[in-house]
Amino acid sequence: MADEVDYETLPSNAGLGVNMIAGAMAGITEHAVMFPIDSIKTRMQVFATSPAAVYTGIGNAFTRISSTEGMRALWRGVSSVILGAGPAHAVHFGTYEFVKDFAGGRAGGNQPLTTAVAGAAATIASDALMNPFDVIKQRMQVHQSEFRSVFTAMRVVYRTEGLAAFYVSYPTTLMMSVPFTAAQFTVYEQVKRLLNPRGEYSPSSHVIAGALAGGVAAGVTTPLDVAKTLLQTRGTSQDSELRRVRGMWDAFRIVWMRDGIKGFFRGMSPRMLMHMPSNALCWLSYEFFKVAIRE
Template sequence: MEVIEEIEYEGLSPNAGLGVHMAAGALAGITEHAVMFPVDSIKTRMQVFATSPAAVYTGVGNAFTRISSTEGMRALWRGVSSVIMGAGPAHAVHFGAYELVKEWAGGNVEGASNQWVATSLAGASATIASDALMNPFDVIKQRMQLHKSEFRSAITCARTVYRTEGLGAFYVSYPTTLTMTVPFTAVQFTVYEQLKTLLNPVGAYSPATHIVAGGLSGAVAGAVTTPLDVAKTILQTRGTSADREIRECRGMVDAFRIIWTRDGIKGFARGLAPRVLTFMPSNALCWLSYEFFKAAIRD
């Protein structure tokens, strides 16, 4: 009987090369964001303080039904071009930096006592680098996702924002984004690595491990950082708001004050359900894709 050699999926060297990690990260990032984009669009709309009753949604199902019936299914995909343009390079930088810093900090040494510290440091470092690249694309994406958005092209949106609000509009949310995504990524990577080791201690080929570990780590990280994501959305969409107070919002503290004043403590959980619904499957898909592409490119 012919014996088919099993691929050591997790047995691949962690030092597969920076180019391999970056290419795998880019492919994983595009896959993740493109698949879950409609849910992300719903999350953005639920987090905005809308002035029109037509743009106020009571839940994910309500938002999906109303948007698809009144604006068409295509509205849920508006802005995806910006994500595709930015997600590839940003995720390439993200995973490349993650693997580089993790190796440097000793996170690839089996049985090392500082493994969780190394993965947290690597995750945070990766986020700082990738967010600097992705933030402008995220601003464009959210402007296009809004109810009755005037933009149908990412390029047109970028030009308009730059002309009317200046370069700063693309980075006004960057400090808030970092405040959110550094802990998000640190939590995500730490939970992922710990669950992966717990579920698959022998390192055998196990896509199910990446799905479960990736999904749970994304759900946890997404839930705990939702308040910061609400503030980020307010800052990134302020230029399109008819509300003077929101248009004059200058940073995270101003955004938090607006959320608290208008909606109380529950305001910080706006979009929690679609955010978790986005990150749980998308993170599972991202890690599954990343590990797969890493192995495929390596081979």
């Protein structure tokens, strides 16, 4: 029998390009498959001015959206994710592996600090690229969105709100994504090491570790995600206060004043439901493509 591929210890001179391609494929796969749940999460987080856009749960949202707007409405904006997710995830995983190697993360043993730093660096780089695409995605996801084309949405948002509209949520995104990714990578690496101490290609361990990592990271960062959604969709609101929201702390103030503590956990269930299987699929795809491309 041929020796199994030790994908964690293959030559580093093939690493960066392989990791970037694997990351791009994983990102597109992850976001495309789970996109309807992401659409429901966005709608549940928005402070709607119309009773028709208020949803009480995942099942309620799915039934009402699909029956009144059609199933296609749940996929509106997916093209923005596909356009942005490939390059952003390529940068994400490429940066992660580069920083991890540079900081000695391959030396062996548990190194949660090195893993967390590498994950945080990866997020800072990838979010700078992905943020405008995420803004457009959420503008297309909201109830009665005027946009059906990514490029039309980009043009209209830029013309009416300027370049700042694409990055008004970037500080909040980083405040959310850095701890999210640090938690995700740390939990993933620890659980993977526990389930797969030999470091072999093991789909089951990648799926379990990825799902647990995604659920933990999604749950603890939901309040920041609520603020991010408020900032990114401000231009679609008919509420003058929401349209004028300026940043993360302003968003927090509005959420607290209007909905109290529960407002910070709007959409947490679909967010966790989205991130657990999507992270499992993302890590499974990533680890698979690392092996497939290198063979």
